[in-house]
Amino acid sequence: MNTSLLVYIINFVSLAISVCQLCVASSIFDFIVINKMYYTSHDETVLIDPHHAVIFFCAPILSAAIALLTISIPSLPRSFQNFITRHPMLIAIIHAILLTVASIAFAFCSLTAAQLSLSIGYYAYNGVPQKFQDASYWYFLRLRASTVLFGVQSIFTLSQIGLLYMGIECRYKVILPQQREKKELIISPPLRSQI
Numbered sequence: 001m002n003t004s005l006l007v008y009i010i011n012f013v014s015l016a017i018s019v020c021q022l023c024v025a026s027s028i029f030d031f032i033v034i035n036k037m038y039y040t041s042h043d044e045t046v047l048i049d050p051h052h053a054v055i056f057f058c059a060p061i062l063s064a065a066i067a068l069l070t071i072s073i074p075s076l077p078r079s080f081q082n083f084i085t086r087h088p089m090l091i092a093i094i095h096a097i098l099l100t101v102a103s104i105a106f107a108f109c110s111l112t113a114a115q116l117s118l119s120i121g122y123y124a125y126n127g128v129p130q131k132f133q134d135a136s137y138w139y140f141l142r143l144r145a146s147t148v149l150f151g152v153q154s155i156f157t158l159s160q161i162g163l164l165y166m167g168i169e170c171r172y173k174v175i176l177p178q179q180r181e182k183k184e185l186i187i188s189p190p191l192r193s194q195i
Contacts, residue, residue, distance in 0.1 A: 027142050041128070048116055124140035
């Protein structure tokens with residue numbers, strides 16, 4: 001496997017950020033939000049739509065899957081490695097497309113989390129009763145953290161494309177065909193008989 005160390009570092013960092021995003025999303029979309037129990041008291045407007053959970057969970061899972069597959073290429077079965085060796089351009093295009101889709105999804109999630117945190121911000125500091133204000137502050141902090149994490153991951157994923165594919169030399173080299181070692185026969189010079 002002749003792949004730059006930068007590829008592994010990038011993918012491990014991406015995997016760590018994806019795990020953090022899943023943890024924050026799990027704390028936002030808890031039992032209360034999923035069952036639409038977090039709403040305003042005067043008009044019963046639901047403040048966090050539980051349908052956002054789909055994209056909040058799918059985007060980090062996609063990123064984690066891309067990172068895990070990239071890291072685990074050397075341990076894949078030989079048939080997969082042969083396919084990758086025969087079609088390196090196809091694999092690189094698929095990888096770049098998946099990274100682009102993940103980056104767009106992260107940008108959308110960051111924007112959505114920012115909008116949700118803005119709508120909840122008022123109740124986080126001026127909510128009545130106090131328990132509603134405390135709950136709003138809880139979700140407000142997590143939505144802000146989610147906004148930052150998704151934004152960082154979107155920029156990081158775009159930089160991955162730039163670092164791996166748009167540099168002077170493509171650093172994302174999948175498995176190169178193994179070079180067969182040619183054993184050279186060492187032939188000793190003929191012995192000359194001395195008379």
